Amino acid sequence: MQSTREIKRRISSVENTQKITRAMEMVAAAKLRRAQDRLERARPYEDAMRKSILRVINQLHGESHPLMEKNDTGEPCYLIVAADRGLCGGYNVNVVREANEHMEKEGVSSPRIISVGKRVRDFYKKRNYEVVSEYLDMPDNPTIEEAKKIAEPAMELFFNGEINELIIVYNEFQNALTQVPVARKLLPMEKDVIITEKDTEEELDIEEQLYAFEPSIEAILGEFLERYVENIVLLALLESKTSEHGARMTAMGNATNNADEMIEDLTKTYNRARQASITQEILEIVNGAEALE
Incomplete structure (x- = not known):
């Protein structure tokens, strides 16, 4: 004894x-309350922007935009958002597992990785994946500026034909006990990518509505799509940060x-x-x- x-x-x-x-x-609980408030303000904006893009797309008559067009060159790219630190339960493990399962399901053998957080970067570098860019030490209150720094180079890779798909993987916040990892296709921005399960038939039945566009529908669509990609990245950062605080608490x-x-x-x-x-x-x-x- x-x-x-x-x-x-x-x-x-x-x-x-x-x-x-x-x-x-206690620190995580305090951060969680602030993060939840920011997330609740961001979700309606993303939803309203998405529905506005649907209205514009429904007025197209053969026109398109490079962000909406498929290409056969390049490899799929995964933008994976996790944490820089541990001590948050299965938060980091779950998002990496979701990304790997999506790769396996889609038959992707050599993807390119854009990592947000040290844990994702270290995991894929140790396994000799191509990490094309990494973003570390993300603040607890991500802004549109941080989202642009991530989204703009990713869109450039797509424009140049270096990647043919962009899939964003992150933890979606449900509550302090539940964070659900999701893999969401971001590019090419086809119509079925924009439509979600939450859309009702009445919301989608907008073919008969007519709008006047100035300067042109193509210019407005291009601006809308780029802003929308940035907004989805921002929403993913906010969801991930809120989930991280909840998981750590x-x-x-x-x-x-x-x-x-x-x-x-x-x-x-x-x-x-x-x-x-x-x-x-x-x-x-x-x-x-x-x-x-």
Whole structure:
């Protein structure tokens, strides 16, 4: 059995660790509240922009845009958004698994990778994937400027024919306990890519609506599509950051609770060891007294 000194040292170590996990849980909870507020403001904007693009596309009569056209050159590219740090449960593992499963399902053997976060970069570089660009130390409050830095080079790769598809993979925030990894096709921006399961038949039945476009429908469509790609990247960054804070809060909360259980078990062990030590001392005193008699 361990000595009482060793057990007390272990209890002290677990208590110190618990202080850290509890502090991290509180910090993550505070960040989560702010991130949720930003995410709730961003989602309606993306939805309204998507429906506006649908209205423009429904007025096209043979016209198109390079972002909507398929090409047979280049390889698929995966824009994968995860965290720079760990200690957030299965957050990083789940998004990488989702990307790998999508590659396997689509039969993609040599994709190009755009990584957001150190964990994604390290994972794919160790496995000799082609990481064409990496974006590290993303702020807790991503802005459209960060989204543009990621989206514009990706669109340039598509324009130049270096990639033939762009798939964005990230964790979609449901609640603090649930973050769902999703793989979403971003380019080429075909109509079925823009339509989602949430669209009703009434919302899609807009063929008869007529609009006057100035300067031209092609110019407006091009501007819309580029802004929309940037907006989806921004939304993915916000979803990922919110999911990261939720996952870290949950993971640190579980770690704090586990530390409580460990302290309780160690305290019981300490009391048993102390009781055994006292009993042994009493026996030694009694035996000594009997020997003197």
